[in-house]
Amino acid sequence: MTTTEQLRTRVADELDRARARSVALTDAVDDGDLVRQHSKLMSPLVWDLAHIGNQEELWLVRDVGGREPVRHDIDDLYDAFQHPRADRPALPLLSPTEARGYVREVRDKVLDVLDRSPLEGRRLEAGGFAFGMIVQHEQQHDETMLATHQLRRGAPVLHAPPPPPGRALPTAEVLIPAGPFTMGTSIDPWALDNERPAHDVHVDAFVIDAAPVTNAAYQAFVDGGGYDDPRWWSPEGWAYRVKADLTAPRFWLRDGDRWLRRRFGVVEPIPPDEPVVHVCFHEAAAYAAWAGKRLPTEPEWEKAARFDPATGRSRRFPWGDEDPGPEHANLGQRHLSPAPVGAYPAGASPAGVHQLVGDVWEWLDTGFHGYPGFEAFPYREYSEVFFGGDYRMLRGGSFGTDPVAARATFRNWDHPIRRQIFAGFRCARDVSIAERSQGAVTVATREDGD
Numbered sequence: 001m002t003t004t005e006q007l008r009t010r011v012a013d014e015l016d017r018a019r020a021r022s023v024a025l026t027d028a029v030d031d032g033d034l035v036r037q038h039s040k041l042m043s044p045l046v047w048d049l050a051h052i053g054n055q056e057e058l059w060l061v062r063d064v065g066g067r068e069p070v071r072h073d074i075d076d077l078y079d080a081f082q083h084p085r086a087d088r089p090a091l092p093l094l095s096p097t098e099a100r101g102y103v104r105e106v107r108d109k110v111l112d113v114l115d116r117s118p119l120e121g122r123r124l125e126a127g128g129f130a131f132g133m134i135v136q137h138e139q140q141h142d143e144t145m146l147a148t149h150q151l152r153r154g155a156p157v158l159h160a161p162p163p164p165p166g167r168a169l170p171t172a173e174v175l176i177p178a179g180p181f182t183m184g185t186s187i188d189p190w191a192l193d194n195e196r197p198a199h200d201v202h203v204d205a206f207v208i209d210a211a212p213v214t215n216a217a218y219q220a221f222v223d224g225g226g227y228d229d230p231r232w233w234s235p236e237g238w239a240y241r242v243k244a245d246l247t248a249p250r251f252w253l254r255d256g257d258r259w260l261r262r263r264f265g266v267v268e269p270i271p272p273d274e275p276v277v278h279v280c281f282h283e284a285a286a287y288a289a290w291a292g293k294r295l296p297t298e299p300e301w302e303k304a305a306r307f308d309p310a311t312g313r314s315r316r317f318p319w320g321d322e323d324p325g326p327e328h329a330n331l332g333q334r335h336l337s338p339a340p341v342g343a344y345p346a347g348a349s350p351a352g353v354h355q356l357v358g359d360v361w362e363w364l365d366t367g368f369h370g371y372p373g374f375e376a377f378p379y380r381e382y383s384e385v386f387f388g389g390d391y392r393m394l395r396g397g398s399f400g401t402d403p404v405a406a407r408a409t410f411r412n413w414d415h416p417i418r419r420q421i422f423a424g425f426r427c428a429r430d431v432s433i434a435e436r437s438q439g440a441v442t443v444a445t446r447e448d449g450d
Helices: 003-027 031-035 045-064 085-090 096-116 126-151 215-223 235-244 281-290 298-306 433-438
Strands: 173-176 179-183 199-203 206-209 252-255 258-263 266-269 361-363 392-395 412-414 428-430
Touching (some): 003 045, 003 126, 031 096, 045 126, 215 281, 281 361, 298 392
Antiparallel strands (some): 361 392, 392 412
8 A cells, every 4th residue: 555545544534533423422412402502602513513514615625626515605604703602503504404414415525535636736735634634623623512512411421431540650740851842843744833833942941740730639729718819819810710700610519518520411529530620721820829839831831741851852742753542641532531640651751741641631821822933824714813812722632632633732722711621730830949959859749728
């Protein structure tokens, strides 16, 4: 099999895998749930399904394939920039039956286009980029639909085995020495525009948590009055905490003297050793201040995830360049929750930082901007129009992120008040003068309010 044929097979497999997930997420509920808006923050599931098909038609059927439109009359309905999510239920959307028929018809044409594409030549087709972009787009919407399922009320409809058990880590913190590293990529064929180009960044020495902050650690902040003390919050964060009446992570429920959580329709005790999830940036930053730390910056996070001091190069993933396997990370909706800390020793970075990919998106204290030499491709609306503003970066993916969109260079962003996404965090701190002089770092952590 030639390299082009191998690529064609891979693209077909990835398209099929993404569609199987979309179908599973939409077939899990009845038509009433598909057309209902479960939260004003989210689209009806049927909108996401047809939007997936519409983007596939625009880029692969019409652009790459040069074919006639399948449904040019619905382009406006499924343009995310023309209709805010809160307004989408009032649009004359395709019915569930029509949406399913539409995405099937588009996919049939796309597979024919794939058979005929040389997968080289112009930039959009070279390396199968356009196909990879659409696969990632569908998987990103699948994660969004998974978040909609979490917001949905009613009996559980999604099921998956529990994640593997955790294990004790050798240290609670890891020292990342000062020095340059290569951030971003110029060679990954399916990397999106905001991941490009590769460029050298100097990062001062810092200390980062070996694992994301757990439910138990975060509960100490909650029970210790962290939500009642403005000392730990930024002015913007405190104003939002008061306005939104935040008292704990979203989906946490007080039951007497204990906490429960609602997870995909199941109410259960909160696992103490799982990473905390469904917290906004402001909550993460407040916890970090309470713990005497801070949130990492984006360059710090990526250096901890990618830099290999033995070779001086940046890897695609913390464990190396090979694609994620089930032993490396909690990805792809294999499980319906984060895995306990220490569950994936094979996925650790060279420095010994664990679970940087999968489990929970990690809030970072960096705004969204293009890298030096950034070039919008293939359209400004994917990244460039979001640069600036109040966005904060999220890195690493969650248990709902597919491996195809879980590169250690992949960049996500959102407003700092968002809590419906599968987001958690880990802390960082500057290296103390004593640590600099001794060349060592303490592994003590603060687990309570003392």
